[in-house]
Amino acid sequence: MSSPRYYSEPVLTLLSRPSFAAPDHLAVTWIGESTDGERLAEFAGRLCYMSQHNPAKRQTRDYIENIKKQGHGSVLEHANYSILLEGVSRSLTHELVRHRAGFAYSQLSQRYVDESQASFVIPPAIVGDEALETTWRTQIEGAQATYVGLVAELMERYGWVADKVHRRKMAREAARAVLPNATETKIVVTANARAWRTMLELRSSEGAELEIRRVAIAVLRLLQREAPGFFSDFEIYVADDRREAARISYHKV
Numbered sequence: 001m002s003s004p005r006y007y008s009e010p011v012l013t014l015l016s017r018p019s020f021a022a023p024d025h026l027a028v029t030w031i032g033e034s035t036d037g038e039r040l041a042e043f044a045g046r047l048c049y050m051s052q053h054n055p056a057k058r059q060t061r062d063y064i065e066n067i068k069k070q071g072h073g074s075v076l077e078h079a080n081y082s083i084l085l086e087g088v089s090r091s092l093t094h095e096l097v098r099h100r101a102g103f104a105y106s107q108l109s110q111r112y113v114d115e116s117q118a119s120f121v122i123p124p125a126i127v128g129d130e131a132l133e134t135t136w137r138t139q140i141e142g143a144q145a146t147y148v149g150l151v152a153e154l155m156e157r158y159g160w161v162a163d164k165v166h167r168r169k170m171a172r173e174a175a176r177a178v179l180p181n182a183t184e185t186k187i188v189v190t191a192n193a194r195a196w197r198t199m200l201e202l203r204s205s206e207g208a209e210l211e212i213r214r215v216a217i218a219v220l221r222l223l224q225r226e227a228p229g230f231f232s233d234f235e236i237y238v239a240d241d242r243r244e245a246a247r248i249s250y251h252k253v
């Protein structure tokens, strides 16, 4: 068995962003720089009052700022962003999937996928401390070796199950019980801008667990680039614990 791969940072890939097709018969007077997601939200907001002619001459991002200030966040629900997360642990995703409203998830299955070559995520508090990392890696590699042995024995034990796919699933779903929370997983996460804001507010704060906080900061940076109007009121700072955290101006829009 070769040594597993260890992650000390998450890997994020943006999979999808809104594509807004502006209708000719309800043309909005757009002002200022904006992305499709932001224009979609402005379009939806303006439809409510049929104010497509933009009487206050607002730039799109100022319009969205006002939406957040007024707490009319439902128009942000039209803009969805999908992100692939890799190099994150099962303990992180266990916390992440508690965010329900406006979220969709698809995660690597430990019942179907062979974890004998799985990677692992070093807890942020351990990264960089050689002694702690060695202790931690010894446990991880022992657990993975046990997993490999259990799968082999369980495949034999259930040799009478004719369907090999089913037999493997039976073996893997039992053997995974010995895999640690640090086992690396992959998950596709789709959420609308309002839902991302709520999740990011909770998980980028100083009270959040360090790994999910690190992911929240990375997602926040990605989404701030994608759609500044939706996320510009988050401020990233270095907290007393010397880790990045974020604070927000408009709570739960």
Ligand SMILES: Cc1cc2nc3c(=O)[nH]c(=O)nc-3n(C[C@H](O)[C@H](O)[C@H](O)COP(=O)(O)OP(=O)(O)OC[C@H]3O[C@@H](n4cnc5c(N)ncnc54)[C@H](O)[C@@H]3O)c2cc1C
Pocket (backbone or CB within 6 Å): 098, 099, 100, 101, 102, 198, 202, 203, 207, 208, 209
């Ligand atoms: C620092 C921290 C520590 C935590 N510790 C624990 C812990 O020890 N144990 C634990 O079990 N969880 C813990 N959690 C998870 C927490 O309890 C929430 O499950 C998680 O933050 C998701 O929040 P949410 O339910 O607001 O999100 P979502 O499910 O995304 O919901 C967003 C919002 O929609 C509304 N909403 C959603 N569903 C309903 C509903 N069914 N009825 C009415 N309104 C609804 C609410 O206003 C809600 O805030 C922790 C979270 C954080 C950030």
